[in-house]
Amino acid sequence: MTTREWLLSDNPVSRRQARLGQSYRTWLDFRRNGLAMFGLAIVLVLVLVAIFAPWLAPHDPLIGDLRTTRLLPPLSEGHLLGTDDQGRDILSRLIWGSRITLAVVALVVVIATPVGLLVGTTAGYFGGWVDTVLMRFTDVVLAFPKLILALAFVAALGPGIENAIIAISITAWPPYARLARAETLTIRNSDFIAATKLQGARPARIIWKHVVPLCMSSVIIRVTLDMAGIILTAAGLGFLGLGAQPPQPEWGAMIAGGRNFLVDQWWVATMPGLAIFIVSLGFNLLGDGLRDVLDPRRRT
Amino acid sequence: MSLLEVENLRVTFPTRHGPSEVVRGVSFTLGRERLGIVGESGSGKSQTGRALLGLTPPPGKATADRLSFDGSDLRGLSAREWRSLRGQRMSMVMQDPKFSLNPVMPVGKQLMEALRTHGTPRAQAKRASLDMLEAVQIRDPERVFRAYPHELSGGMGQRAMIAMMLVSEPDLLIADEPTSALDVTIQIEVLRILDRLVTDRGMGLIFISHDLRLVSSFCDRVLVMYAGRVVEELRASELHAAQHPYTRGLLNCLPQIDGDRRPLPTLDRDAAWAE
Amino acid sequence: MTTRTNRGRRGALWIRKAASVTGTVAVTFLGLLIVTFLIGRVVPVDPVLSVVGDRATQAQYDAAYRALGLDKPLVEQFWIWLLKVFQGDFGNSFLTTRPIAVDIARVFPATLELATVSIVIGTVIGIPMGVWAAVNQGRWIDHVVRVVGLIGYSAPVFWLGLMGLLLLYFKLDLVSGPGRVDITYEYDFTPKTGLFLIDTAMQGAWGAFGNVVSHIILPASLLGYLSLAYISRMTRSFMLNELSQEYITTARVKGVPEWRIIWVQAMRNAAVPLVTVIALSYANLLEGSVLTETVFAWPGLGLYLTNSLQNADMNAVLGGTLVIGAIFVGLNMVSDLLYTLLDARTRKR
Ligand SMILES: Nc1ncnc2c1ncn2[C@@H]1O[C@H](COP(=O)(O)OP(=O)(O)OP(=O)(O)O)[C@@H](O)[C@H]1O
Ligand SMILES: [Mg+2]
Numbered sequence: 001m002t003t004r005e006w007l008l009s010d011n012p013v014s015r016r017q018a019r020l021g022q023s024y025r026t027w028l029d030f031r032r033n034g035l036a037m038f039g040l041a042i043v044l045v046l047v048l049v050a051i052f053a054p055w056l057a058p059h060d061p062l063i064g065d066l067r068t069t070r071l072l073p074p075l076s077e078g079h080l081l082g083t084d085d086q087g088r089d090i091l092s093r094l095i096w097g098s099r100i101t102l103a104v105v106a107l108v109v110v111i112a113t114p115v116g117l118l119v120g121t122t123a124g125y126f127g128g129w130v131d132t133v134l135m136r137f138t139d140v141v142l143a144f145p146k147l148i149l150a151l152a153f154v155a156a157l158g159p160g161i162e163n164a165i166i167a168i169s170i171t172a173w174p175p176y177a178r179l180a181r182a183e184t185l186t187i188r189n190s191d192f193i194a195a196t197k198l199q200g201a202r203p204a205r206i207i208w209k210h211v212v213p214l215c216m217s218s219v220i221i222r223v224t225l226d227m228a229g230i231i232l233t234a235a236g237l238g239f240l241g242l243g244a245q246p247p248q249p250e251w252g253a254m255i256a257g258g259r260n261f262l263v264d265q266w267w268v269a270t271m272p273g274l275a276i277f278i279v280s281l282g283f284n285l286l287g288d289g290l291r292d293v294l295d296p297r298r299r300t
Numbered sequence: 301m302s303l304l305e306v307e308n309l310r311v312t313f314p315t316r317h318g319p320s321e322v323v324r325g326v327s328f329t330l331g332r333e334r335l336g337i338v339g340e341s342g343s344g345k346s347q348t349g350r351a352l353l354g355l356t357p358p359p360g361k362a363t364a365d366r367l368s369f370d371g372s373d374l375r376g377l378s379a380r381e382w383r384s385l386r387g388q389r390m391s392m393v394m395q396d397p398k399f400s401l402n403p404v405m406p407v408g409k410q411l412m413e414a415l416r417t418h419g420t421p422r423a424q425a426k427r428a429s430l431d432m433l434e435a436v437q438i439r440d441p442e443r444v445f446r447a448y449p450h451e452l453s454g455g456m457g458q459r460a461m462i463a464m465m466l467v468s469e470p471d472l473l474i475a476d477e478p479t480s481a482l483d484v485t486i487q488i489e490v491l492r493i494l495d496r497l498v499t500d501r502g503m504g505l506i507f508i509s510h511d512l513r514l515v516s517s518f519c520d521r522v523l524v525m526y527a528g529r530v531v532e533e534l535r536a537s538e539l540h541a542a543q544h545p546y547t548r549g550l551l552n553c554l555p556q557i558d559g560d561r562r563p564l565p566t567l568d569r570d571a572a573w574a575e
Numbered sequence: 576m577t578t579r580t581n582r583g584r585r586g587a588l589w590i591r592k593a594a595s596v597t598g599t600v601a602v603t604f605l606g607l608l609i610v611t612f613l614i615g616r617v618v619p620v621d622p623v624l625s626v627v628g629d630r631a632t633q634a635q636y637d638a639a640y641r642a643l644g645l646d647k648p649l650v651e652q653f654w655i656w657l658l659k660v661f662q663g664d665f666g667n668s669f670l671t672t673r674p675i676a677v678d679i680a681r682v683f684p685a686t687l688e689l690a691t692v693s694i695v696i697g698t699v700i701g702i703p704m705g706v707w708a709a710v711n712q713g714r715w716i717d718h719v720v721r722v723v724g725l726i727g728y729s730a731p732v733f734w735l736g737l738m739g740l741l742l743l744y745f746k747l748d749l750v751s752g753p754g755r756v757d758i759t760y761e762y763d764f765t766p767k768t769g770l771f772l773i774d775t776a777m778q779g780a781w782g783a784f785g786n787v788v789s790h791i792i793l794p795a796s797l798l799g800y801l802s803l804a805y806i807s808r809m810t811r812s813f814m815l816n817e818l819s820q821e822y823i824t825t826a827r828v829k830g831v832p833e834w835r836i837i838w839v840q841a842m843r844n845a846a847v848p849l850v851t852v853i854a855l856s857y858a859n860l861l862e863g864s865v866l867t868e869t870v871f872a873w874p875g876l877g878l879y880l881t882n883s884l885q886n887a888d889m890n891a892v893l894g895g896t897l898v899i900g901a902i903f904v905g906l907n908m909v910s911d912l913l914y915t916l917l918d919a920r921t922r923k924r
Contacts, residue, residue, distance in 0.1 A: 035722070139599070140606030143904045144896075145862040148880070149610075152896045155884050156614045232731055236866050239733050240881055255734055262737060263745045270741075273734030281729035288725065355827055357819075379833070387830030394828070399821040404843045414829040465828070 029293045036289020042282025050098040057092035061249045064088035082267040093249035104234045111169035116176025124184025138174045146171040154242040164243040183215040225287035228280035303504040304330040307366035324528040332502040336515035339525030345508045349474040390472040391465040397457030401449040408445030432463040454481040474506045527574035592915045607900045665894035675894035684769025686875030690860040696799030705810025727804025736870035751789040753872035760786045794871045802856035809852045813845040847917045854910030
C-alpha cells in the first residue's frame with residue numbers, strides 16, 4: 001500500500017490515519033485551486049527572501065553612493081530596479097524590507113491571537129456578566145475604524161516600528177475574540193468538558209487545555225485572511241511617517257520617500273508599492289483558497 | 301396521440317463519490333388523464349417532475365431517449381422555447397409553498413406574473429388572478445392578493461400556489477403533493493377543480509403524492525416509484541391487486557380507522573427492487 | 576390572523592429592536608469616549624508646556640497645570656472633559672488656533688463629498704459585477720470578478736493614488752491634480768454647502784463644476800474601487816444564495832424571463848442584506864479617506880487628522896478620531912436598523 005492509498009483509505013484504522021487523511025484530502029482540494037497555489041507560492045518566496053536576504057541582496061540597503069549612483073533608472077548596470085535619492089539600490093532595500101514586513105505580520109499575529117483567544121474563550125466559558133463586560137469592551141474596540149485607532153495610538157505612543165506593531169495588534173484582536181467566543185459557546189456544554197469539570201480541574205486549566213485547542217483552527221484561518229490587511233495597515237503607517245523610521249527599508253516609508261520624485265523618477269515610489277501589492281495579493285489568494293477548502297458550505 | 305411521452309428518463313447529480321443517479325430510467329405516457337405517482341420520500345418523484353419541465357437543478361443532468369410533449373420533442377429546446385412552454389402550456393405546483401413563494405413579493409403580484417409574462421394585460425391578469433384565488437376556496441381573495449407569503453397559513457399558501465399554476469390554464473400540470481397541508485373539505489374542492497380541468501378542458505395531470513388511498517380514488521392510473529425506478533404501473537381501480545412486494549408493503553402500512561393495528565406494520569425493503 | 580395585528584406585532588418588534596440598538600450604541604459610544612480620553616492622557620507630550628511654552632516659570636507652570644484641571648483625579652478629569660465634548664468643545668487646535676469643532680465642521684464636507692461619490696461608483700459598478708459573477712458561477716467571468724476584487728483588497732490605496740496621479744495627471748493629463756478645485760475657478764462660486772459639486776451646479780458655475788469633477792474623479796474612483804471589491808463579493812454570495820432557493824424554480828416554472836428572475840425576484844431578496852453592506856462600506860471609506868486625502872491633498876477630515884498627527888496637535892487628533900469613530904458607530908447603527916426595517920416589513924424571522 002502506498003502512502004497515498006493509506007491516506008485516502010475509506011476505512012482508517014486509527015484516529016491519526018483519519019486525521020492525516022482528512023488533511024491530505026483538504027490539501028488535494030486546495031492544490032486544484034490554481035489561484036490559491038499561486039498565493040502560496042508568493043508567500044513562500046517572501047519567506048525565503050526574508051531568510052536569505054543577506055545573501056540575495058546585491059548592495060547595502062542603508063548606505064548608497066551619493067556621487068555616482070543617485071536616482072539611476074531601472075535596468076541600470078548593477079541596479080535592476082534602479083536606485084533612490086540616496087543612491088541606495090532599490091532591489092536590495094526591497095529584499096531587506098521583506099524582513100520588516102514579515103516581522104510585523106508575525107509579531108502582530110503573536111500578540112493579537114493570544115489576546116483574542118484569551119478574551120473570547122474566557123467570555124464564552126464563564127458567560128454571565130464576565131461575558132457581557134468582555135464582549136462590550138470588544139465591541140467598543142471594533143467600533144473604531146482600524147487605521148484611525150492605530151493612528152491615534154501611534155500618535156500617543158510616538159512613531160516607530162515597535163509602536164506601530166503594538167497599535168496594529170491593539171486593533172487586530174477583537175475579531176478573534178468574537179470567533180473564539182462563538183466556538184467556545186458550542187463546546188462549553190459538551191460532555192467531555194463536564195467530565196473534566198467533575199474531576200475538579202480549575203477553569204483556567206480547562207480553558208487552556210481543552211477549549212483553546214478546539215478554537216485554534218478557525219482562528220488560524222481568520223488570521224491568515226487578516227494578514228494582507230495587517231501588511232496594508234503597516235505600510236499605511238509607514239507612508240504617514242508613523243511606522244518604521246528612516247533609513248530602515250520599510251516598503252510604505254519607501255513609497256513616501258519616492259513621492260517627491262514621482263514625476264521624473266517614477267520607479268522610486270513604484271517598486272515598493274508593487275512589492276506590497278504582490279505580497280498582500282499572495283496572502284489574500286492564500287486565505288481565500290483556504291476558506292474555500294475549509295468551509296464545507298462553499299464546496300460544490 | 302398522447303400528450304406526453306417519456307422513455308428512459310434519467311437524472312444524475314455529480315457528487316464527491318462519483319455521479320449519483322436519482323431517477324433511473326423512468327418511462328410512461330400520459331394522455332388527457334390523471335396519472336398518480338406514489339413512492340416513499342426520496343424516491344425521485346419531484347426530480348422526475350422537474351426533469352419534465354427542463355428544470356433539473358444544476359449541476360444535475362437529465363437525459364431521456366424520448367421526451368415529447370404534444371408531438372414536439374422537448375430535448376434540446378432553447379431557453380426561449382422552454383420559456384414559451386412553461387407557465388403557458390405546462391406548469392407545476394411546487395411541493396413546499398413556504399419556500400416556493402418569493403418572500404418579498406405580494407402573493408397577487410406573483411400570481412399575475414404568470415399571466416403578465418405571457419402578455420396578458422394588467423387589468424385582465426388581475427381579474428383572472430382574483431377569480432382563481434376564489435376558485436381555490438380562498439374566502440378573502442383581495443386580502444390574500446395583497447398579502448406577503450409569510451402572512452398566509454400553510455394551507456392558504458398551498459392554495460395560492462395552486463391558483464398561480466392554474467391561472468394560465470396549462471395543458472399539462474404536474475402537481476407535487478398539492479393537497480398535503482389542506483383539510484379534507486378544501487382538499488376535495490381543490491381536487492374537484494383539478495378534475496374539472498382534466499375532464500372539461502382535456503388537461504393532463506401528473507399527481508405526485510405519498511397518499512396511496514387518495515391517489516387510488518382520484519387518479520386513473522398510478523406509477524409506484526422506488527429508488528428512482530418505476531417498480532409498478534397499475535390502473536387505480538386495481539391497486540388492491542398490486543403484484544410488487546413494495547406496493548403491497550405500502551398498502552399494508554395504510555392506517556385504518558376501524559381495527560386494531562398493533563403491532564404497527566413495518567415495510568421490509570429488498571435491495572433487489574432497486575436493481 | 577389578520578393583517579392588522581400582524582402589522583402591530585411588527586411595529587412592536589421594530590421598536591424593541593430600535594431600543595436595543597440604541598442601548599448598544601450608547602454603551603459603545605461611552606467606550607469610545609473613554610478610549611479616546613485615555614489615549615489623550617498617555618501622550619508623552621506635556622499638555623502644560625504646549626500652553627505656557629518652555630520658558631515659563633514654575634509658578635506659571637503650576638497655574639496652567641491647575642487651570643487645565645490636571646491636578647484633579649482622573650475620573651473627575653474625564654467627567655469635565657465629557658461635559659465639554661457634549662457641548663461640542665474639543666478644545667483648540669495648536670496648529671490653526673481655532674476651536675477643533677469649527678475646524679472639523681469646515682473640512683468635513685470635503686470628505687463627505689469624496690466618500691459619497693466613491694460609494695456611488697462602488698455600488699453602481701460593484702452590484703452588477705457581483706450579479707454577473709453569481710450568474711456565471713465557476714466560469715471564467717466569475718474568476719475575473721474574483722481577481723478584480725482581490726486586487727482591490729490587496730493594493731495599498733495611497734500607492735494606487737500616486738500611480739493614478741503619475742499616469743493620468745502628470746503623463747496623460749486626463750484629470751486634474753491634487754486639491755478640490757483649481758485656483759482659477761475658486762471664486763466662480765460660493766461654497767454654501769461645502770459640497771462643491773452641489774454648490775457649483777446650483778449656482779450655474781458650469782466651468783467650475785467641470786473642474787471639480789475632474790478633480791474628484793480620480794480619488795473617488797480609487798476609493799470606489801476599494802468598496803467595489805467588497806460590494807461585488809458580497810453581492811455575489813447573496814445572489815448565489817437566493818438563486819438556489821425554491822422560489823426561483825417557481826418563477827422559472829411560470830416562464831418568467833431570466834433577467835426578471837435575477838433583477839426582480841432574486842434582487843429584491845438580496846437587497847435587504849446588501850443595504851447593510853453598502854452602509855458598512857460607506858463607513859470603511861472614512862478609513863480609506865485618511866490615506867487618499869493625504870495623497871491628493873484633499874482638504875478633508877483625513878488630511879486634517881494626518882496633519883495634526885505630524886504636528887503632535889493632540890487635541891485635534893483626538894477630536895478627529897472621536898468624530899470619525901462616532902460616524903462609524905452611527906453608520907453601523909443605521910445599517911442595523913435598516914436591516915430590521917426592510918426585513919420586518921416583508922418576512923417573519
Ligand atoms: N440538488 C440535488 N443534488 C443532489 N441530490 C439531489 C438533489 N435534489 C435531490 N437529490 C436527491 O434526489 C433524490 C430524489 O429526490 P426527490 O426530491 O425527487 O424525492 P421525492 O420523491 O420527491 O421525495 P419527497 O416525497 O420527500 O418529496 C433524493 O435522494 C435526493 O437526495
Ligand atoms: Mg418531492
